[in-house]
Amino acid sequence: MRQRQFFFVVLIIMTLAIITFMSYNLHSTTKRHSPALANDLRRLAVDLSETQRSLVHLPLQFYKVGESIQLVKHLIKSVDGQWVQEDKVSNSPPSKKYVTKREVCPEKYMGKDSAYGFPFYRKGFEGENCTDFVPIDKLVTMVATSPKELSQEELQKLFEGIATYYPRVPVIFMLNKTFNFERLKKPSLNLSFTAFDDLMHGATWSKILKMVTTPYALFAPDIMYFTDDVNLERLVRVLSENRDTIIAGGSHKNQRGEWDNSCRQVQFRNWTAYFADGYYHSFNDCIACDVLLGPFMTKTKQLQDLGIDQKLHFGAFHDLFWRLKLKHPEKVVVSCPDVMFDTYEPEVPDEKYDALVKKWDVKKWVESNGRVRWYGCRRGTHNSKSSCGIPGKGFTVPPCDLENLADIVKFIMRECENTGIHCQLNAGTLLGAVKFKKILPWERDADVYFISDNYTAIQKLRPRFEAAGYTFKDTKGTECCTNGRRTSGIFLIYGNGWKVDFYGRPTLEAEILVANGQQPTKVMLAGQWVTATRNPGLVARNRYGPNMYHHVEHWSIVGNTHGDALYKSGVWNKCPKPGHTGCLNQFQTDGDRQFGDHFMT
Numbered sequence: 001m002r003q004r005q006f007f008f009v010v011l012i013i014m015t016l017a018i019i020t021f022m023s024y025n026l027h028s029t030t031k032r033h034s035p036a037l038a039n040d041l042r043r044l045a046v047d048l049s050e051t052q053r054s055l056v057h058l059p060l061q062f063y064k065v066g067e068s069i070q071l072v073k074h075l076i077k078s079v080d081g082q083w084v085q086e087d088k089v090s091n092s093p094p095s096k097k098y099v100t101k102r103e104v105c106p107e108k109y110m111g112k113d114s115a116y117g118f119p120f121y122r123k124g125f126e127g128e129n130c131t132d133f134v135p136i137d138k139l140v141t142m143v144a145t146s147p148k149e150l151s152q153e154e155l156q157k158l159f160e161g162i163a164t165y166y167p168r169v170p171v172i173f174m175l176n177k178t179f180n181f182e183r184l185k186k187p188s189l190n191l192s193f194t195a196f197d198d199l200m201h202g203a204t205w206s207k208i209l210k211m212v213t214t215p216y217a218l219f220a221p222d223i224m225y226f227t228d229d230v231n232l233e234r235l236v237r238v239l240s241e242n243r244d245t246i247i248a249g250g251s252h253k254n255q256r257g258e259w260d261n262s263c264r265q266v267q268f269r270n271w272t273a274y275f276a277d278g279y280y281h282s283f284n285d286c287i288a289c290d291v292l293l294g295p296f297m298t299k300t301k302q303l304q305d306l307g308i309d310q311k312l313h314f315g316a317f318h319d320l321f322w323r324l325k326l327k328h329p330e331k332v333v334v335s336c337p338d339v340m341f342d343t344y345e346p347e348v349p350d351e352k353y354d355a356l357v358k359k360w361d362v363k364k365w366v367e368s369n370g371r372v373r374w375y376g377c378r379r380g381t382h383n384s385k386s387s388c389g390i391p392g393k394g395f396t397v398p399p400c401d402l403e404n405l406a407d408i409v410k411f412i413m414r415e416c417e418n419t420g421i422h423c424q425l426n427a428g429t430l431l432g433a434v435k436f437k438k439i440l441p442w443e444r445d446a447d448v449y450f451i452s453d454n455y456t457a458i459q460k461l462r463p464r465f466e467a468a469g470y471t472f473k474d475t476k477g478t479e480c481c482t483n484g485r486r487t488s489g490i491f492l493i494y495g496n497g498w499k500v501d502f503y504g505r506p507t508l509e510a511e512i513l514v515a516n517g518q519q520p521t522k523v524m525l526a527g528q529w530v531t532a533t534r535n536p537g538l539v540a541r542n543r544y545g546p547n548m549y550h551h552v553e554h555w556s557i558v559g560n561t562h563g564d565a566l567y568k569s570g571v572w573n574k575c576p577k578p579g580h581t582g583c584l585n586q587f588q589t590d591g592d593r594q595f596g597d598h599f600m601t
């Protein structure tokens with residue numbers, strides 16, 4: 001079933017691609033290099049590559065979509081007016097067209113039997129002894145910072161390390177303005193110091209990038225030691241021989257000795273950036289990555305054209321990788337883990353990424369180790385005060401806001417349960433629990449019923465609501481009577497941009513069940529069992545009518561004047577920002593497996 005769905009998606013995307021391509025060709029035979037077409041093709045390449053990732057368990061389909069991605073990338077290049085060229089894989093000589101002069105000697109695998117390099121295997125692949133190469137100091141500039149945790153002696157050692165292996169390579173070392181570098185012994189290397197207020201600021205790296213005159217630049221923030229584990233020739237070779245590869249990094253080892261290949265994949269969906277370990281393809285024994293977490297070498301001119309965001313005080317490299325992934329899918333980023341950097345890995349507090357996530361409208365950040373960073377308005381986090389609540393029509397409710405609404409409902413239900421007050425879920429809140437076991441991803445408010453007899457008991461709960469940070473409004477008292485029981489009574493509970501309608505009813509099914517010595521029915525809501533109507537599935541079906549398991553946005557969004565009018569499921573509104581990660585119309589209008597984090601892992 002899932003397989004067929006994916007095929008369908010792929011088919012549609014490919015058809016669109018062909019139609020787009022054809023129509024452009026028909027309408028603009030004179031204007032061949034249309035930037036609009038190139039942009040459409042880029043979006044298509046990104047979509048396809050996300051589709052491919054979800055097919056990773058279906059090798060044949062994965063391979064087929066991979067072929068289509070290659071095709072689209074070729075189209076991008078021909079539209080961009082560049083000639084089409086394949087990535088070179090190892091053993092095949094670099095194309096004469098691209099590399100006019102060999103920059104580094106090719107390498108050769110010497111380890112024909114396992115005795116070569118024994119016992120430590122620090123040898124195996126070796127640069128050939130060619131004569132027509134460019135000296136490494138004409139190719140690479142090293143741009144480095146060291147962590148403030150490094151002592152004067154350790155810094156001295158770092159410079160000596162560079163002097164041992166690459167004495168002539170220009171090094172731009174960025175230092176804190178307050179650092180006294182007069183006291184350093186000048187090591188014998190081509191070193192220049194530059195002082196900045198903020199070493200991680202995008203503006204700092206941007207300025208330095210403009211100073212680089214060699215064709216390659218090694219960006220090495222927070223470097224601690226320098227040994228022959230850093231093989232500059234290896235990185236230059238990969239970049240030099242693969243036209244589309246713009247960045248090549250290596251593994252890194254942190255201050256605790258923990259090694260990591262630095263390679264992460266990232267997917268953007270539902271206002272969330274999901275990071276994952278692993279790789280989908282490799283060449284030259286380097287693995288293709290979306291994001292590198294350690295130092296990397298880049299093609300200077302290409303990076304200068306792309307630029308580094310000068311406004312970001314932190315996370316400018318993430319921004320660069322995200323831009324490459326989403327706007328330049330034909331460019332390749334790799335990690336060659338045999339090249340290893342010793343770096344200091346600082347703990348990054350969530351708020352450091354505030355500007356970055358704001359730029360990209362990311363409200364949740366899930367790291368490959370499962371750590372979640374909340375942005376947007378999430379109760380109990382550093383920016384719980386930032387703009388809260390309900391997004392526009394056509395958008396999903398951001399994860400943080402959805403959790404906030406679930407929190408209020410769960411709080412109410414817990415308070416009811418603990419104090420012997422009869423409460424139960426109603427309307428869309430019940431529908432959400434029935435369909436998703438949580439709040440509807442496009443919800444606009446929540447609805448809970450209580451028994452009117454319990455009105456004064458609820459009034460007494462005001463201080464508890466206020467202590468939890470919620471506004472408690474007592475808007476209407478009870479009335480007499482329906483079938484001899486008090487009726488009505490209205491409370492409104494506000495919090496984090498949301499409203500919960502908390503309405504009194506003369507009788508509730510839950511109470512009837514209890515009076516008959518039975519358990520009230522409970523449904524799962526965002527991780528908590530809460531009381532619902534007697535038969536939740538029946539109520540949901542009878543209330544919402546045919547196709548209630550298909551989806552449709554809230555009644556107020558669809559254009560109805562009240563919640564009781566019947567409306568049809570199965571269509572989303574248009575998304576005001578096509579391609580935005582929060583667009584509802586990127587989801588199917590049926591099925592709940594697609595909503596939530598489990599889909600991504």
Ligand SMILES: *[C@@H]1O[C@H](CO)[C@@H](O)[C@H](O)[C@H]1NC(C)=O
Pocket residue numbers: 108126127128129
């Ligand atoms: C290059 O020459 C050195 C010294 O003669 C030798 O040790 C090394 O094995 C040669 N490398 C290759 C790849 O032939």
Ligand SMILES: *[C@@H]1O[C@H](CO)[C@@H](O)[C@H](O)[C@H]1NC(C)=O
Pocket residue numbers: 147148176177178198199200
């Ligand atoms: C720069 O120096 C100041 C003062 O010594 C220190 O507080 C700050 O953390 C340093 N920043 C970096 C990035 O080293």
Ligand SMILES: *[C@@H]1O[C@H](CO)[C@@H](O)[C@H](O)[C@H]1NC(C)=O
Pocket residue numbers: 141168169170190213
């Ligand atoms: C040091 O590097 C710069 C490029 O950054 C170069 O212009 C200069 O000639 C180099 N100096 C020496 C002594 O090699």
Ligand SMILES: *[C@@H]1O[C@H](CO)[C@@H](O)[C@H](O)[C@H]1NC(C)=O
Pocket residue numbers: 419420421422451453454457511
């Ligand atoms: C809530 O109402 C029910 C039914 O009338 C009653 O049995 C119960 O004692 C009430 N609970 C409280 C806390 O007043």
Ligand SMILES: *[C@@H]1O[C@H](CO)[C@@H](O)[C@H](O)[C@H]1NC(C)=O
Pocket residue numbers: 270396397398399402438441587594595596597
């Ligand atoms: C967005 O993420 C939240 C939290 O992970 C999830 O509950 C919700 O269903 C997701 N919405 C969509 C439309 O996937």
